[in-house]
Amino acid sequence: xxxxxxxxxxxxxxxxxxxxxxxxxxxxxxxxxxxxxxxxxxxxxxxxxxxxxxxxxxxxxxxxxxxxxxxxxxxxxxxxxxxxxxxxxxxxxxxxxxxxxxxxxxxxxxxxxxxxxxxxxxxxxxxxxxxxxxxxxxxxxxxxxxxxxxxxxxxxxxxxxxxxxxxxxxxxxxxxxxxxxxxxxxxxxxxxxxxxxxxxxxxxxxxxxxxxxxxxxxxxxxxxxxxxxxxxxxxxxxxxxxxxxxxxxxxxxxxxxxxxxxxxxxxxxxxxxxxxxxxxxxxxxxxxxxxxxxxxxxxxxxxxxxxxxxxxxxxxxxxx
Amino acid sequence: xxxxxxxxxxxxxxxxxxxxxxxxxxxxxxxxxxxxxxxxxxxxxxxxxxxxxxxxxxxxxxxxxxxxxxxxxxxxxxxxxxxxxxxxxxxxxxxxxxxxxxxxxxxxxxxxxxxxxxxxxxxxxxxxxxxxxxxxxxxxxxxxxxxxxxxxxxxxxxxxxxxxxxxxxxxxxxxxxxxxxxxxxxxxxxxxxxxxxxxxxxxxxxxxxxxxxxxxxxxxxxxxxxxxxxxxxxxxxxxxxxxxxxxxxxxxxxxxxxxxxxxxxxxxxxxxxxxxxxxxxxxxxxxxxxxxxxxxxxxxxx
Numbered sequence: 001x002x003x004x005x006x007x008x009x010x011x012x013x014x015x016x017x018x019x020x021x022x023x024x025x026x027x028x029x030x031x032x033x034x035x036x037x038x039x040x041x042x043x044x045x046x047x048x049x050x051x052x053x054x055x056x057x058x059x060x061x062x063x064x065x066x067x068x069x070x071x072x073x074x075x076x077x078x079x080x081x082x083x084x085x086x087x088x089x090x091x092x093x094x095x096x097x098x099x100x101x102x103x104x105x106x107x108x109x110x111x112x113x114x115x116x117x118x119x120x121x122x123x124x125x126x127x128x129x130x131x132x133x134x135x136x137x138x139x140x141x142x143x144x145x146x147x148x149x150x151x152x153x154x155x156x157x158x159x160x161x162x163x164x165x166x167x168x169x170x171x172x173x174x175x176x177x178x179x180x181x182x183x184x185x186x187x188x189x190x191x192x193x194x195x196x197x198x199x200x201x202x203x204x205x206x207x208x209x210x211x212x213x214x215x216x217x218x219x220x221x222x223x224x225x226x227x228x229x230x231x232x233x234x235x236x237x238x239x240x241x242x243x244x245x246x247x248x249x250x251x252x253x254x255x256x257x258x259x260x261x262x263x264x265x266x267x268x269x270x271x272x273x274x275x276x277x278x279x280x281x282x283x284x285x286x287x288x289x290x291x292x293x294x295x296x297x298x299x300x301x302x303x304x305x306x307x308x309x310x311x312x313x314x315x316x317x318x319x320x
Numbered sequence: 321x322x323x324x325x326x327x328x329x330x331x332x333x334x335x336x337x338x339x340x341x342x343x344x345x346x347x348x349x350x351x352x353x354x355x356x357x358x359x360x361x362x363x364x365x366x367x368x369x370x371x372x373x374x375x376x377x378x379x380x381x382x383x384x385x386x387x388x389x390x391x392x393x394x395x396x397x398x399x400x401x402x403x404x405x406x407x408x409x410x411x412x413x414x415x416x417x418x419x420x421x422x423x424x425x426x427x428x429x430x431x432x433x434x435x436x437x438x439x440x441x442x443x444x445x446x447x448x449x450x451x452x453x454x455x456x457x458x459x460x461x462x463x464x465x466x467x468x469x470x471x472x473x474x475x476x477x478x479x480x481x482x483x484x485x486x487x488x489x490x491x492x493x494x495x496x497x498x499x500x501x502x503x504x505x506x507x508x509x510x511x512x513x514x515x516x517x518x519x520x521x522x523x524x525x526x527x528x529x530x531x532x533x534x535x536x537x538x539x540x541x542x543x544x545x546x547x548x549x550x551x552x553x554x555x556x557x558x559x560x561x562x563x564x565x566x567x568x569x570x571x572x573x574x575x576x577x578x579x580x581x582x583x584x585x586x587x588x589x590x591x592x593x594x595x596x597x598x599x600x601x602x603x604x605x606x607x608x609x610x611x612x613x614x615x616x617x618x619x620x621x622x
Contacts, residue, residue, distance in 0.1 A: 028441050032445060053469060138573070139593075
């Protein structure tokens with residue numbers, strides 16, 4: 001660390017040499033490169049290189065235990081033209097992302113507004129609400145699996161043994177056995193897990209809105225409803241955009257909940273990109289096809305990121 | 321005190337009174353009542369996992385009886401995990417080792433990168449910042465297939481395949497970008513003047529980082545450690561893909577692949593294992609909840 005002890009600006013007039021040449025061309029803190037070196041090495045070896053490899057796999061007939069050959073875009077053609085499951089995957093992903101994100105925003109906003117208004121038990125309530133987000137997803141989803149199991153289902157038990165429902169003689173629901181119900185169950189558990197993130201972040205956003213805006217609105221005689229639409233919601237927009245961005249990305253790429261609950265079944269009706277790619281690439285050993293499927297995630301996500309970052313930037317420019 | 325607090329939360333005209341008016345108290349009660357369904361929703365599966373883990377096989381399979389309560393406390397599920405599986409001696413310990421080591425690696429590397437991003441000026445630093453953000457968004461889903469290949473390649477030189485070392489190697493891929501992103505925000509809040517003083521007193525760059533910046537960023541670092549710990553404890557996909565050896569598995573995957581058996585008697589032990597695998601994280605989080613929420617919101621608000 002030879003240059004480390006120099007204060008910025010204090011060595012501008014030292015004798016010319018390699019150091020000052022570097023400094024002129026690379027900026028005052030050339031030791032910065034050493035600081036970022038470990039992470040760059042890691043990112044190159046374990047993210048950039050594998051990503052390139054995934055692209056290569058997707059254009060090959062890679063199959064575990066066999067030499068692979070370059071086949072161009074054949075995998076993608078196959079996926080689009082012959083693979084019916086892929087259409088299901090796209091349908092599921094869109095339904096999954098849209099329904100769960102919309103529900104999370106609405107429920108999260110409601111809950112955050114309620115949490116903001118209470119005065120007692122604040123810490124306890126927030127802590128309890130955050131639990132689903134903190135606990136290991138695979139394990140808590142196994143809990144949901146028991147709750148939704150056809151034989152042991154707690155929900156079926158309630159429907160068959162508690163008063164208003166007993167009148168209807170409800171049969172056993174196959175929550176994970178019927179396509180629509182299975183997809184609904186998977187979305188439901190995803191909402192359960194992701195909601196706390198929305199609640200806590202929206203709550204923090206609400207706290208950051210200055211009180212004097214509401215006081216001014218009160219003086220002008222605004223109703224609670226008007227205050228919500230004219231103050232709260234516009235000022236929450238940047239926060240909402242960011243959490244929608246994160247949540248959508250992680251929902252699109254979700255694996256744990258679907259795989260633990262249904263493994264993509266029944267009849268491949270609940271597959272998402274991740275679970276389908278896993279099924280093809282790992283379970284069926286068709287690495288090339290699996291990689292091609294998982295790569296479809298990437299353009300979708302890039303578009304989404306660009307779209308949302310734009311939105312955030314426009315909004316913050318407007319606010320400032 | 322109550323009235324002054326509820327005033328600021330914006331529920332209509334502000335009247336400073338010592339006595340809380342009845343309508344206001346009713347309104348406050350309504351808030352709590354409206355929160356009840358949320359609370360029930362959030363805690364429901366935890367309760368089911370907990371109560372089922374304490375039941376005997378016979379009781380779980382007695383379908384006529386309410387599944388929401390238990391007749392007595394039975395430890396047979398836990399003793400089963402102890403005697404018939406490697407839950408404690410391997411899965412828990414593996415998870416603990418993987419989580420700890422990958423957290424240490426990621427937070428150390430993340431501190432260096434975040435410091436450079438927040439403070440130092442050199443060519444390409446902005447590009448590096450953007451790269452970190454993008455890598456943060458590349459999901460594991462995209463990487464697990466090629467990473468199998470990478471691990472097999474490394475395995476030719478160092479035997480890491482089918483051991484928890486393959487996880488220690490790969491977990492930093494999702495931890496480092498996150499830690500860097502989080503810590504960058506914390507480092508930016510520390511005034512540069514403090515650091516400047518350290519330089520004037522003859523500190524080296526690393527000296528200033530360790531003696532001045534890090535002590536001031538301790539909340540951020542606790543937060544980064546907590547998040548890395550939680551994320552790697554909860555990780556499922558890599559562990560499922562890279563580990564086949566029963567003795568090298570982590571809790572999430574071991575429970576999922578080894579405890580679900582063909583017969584119908586597995587629910588009790590499965591739920592007991594789920595509970596034990598969740599408890600360490602919940603305890604950790606119980607003590608450090610405020611750090612957790614600050615980290616969670618920091619990224620979105622700032």
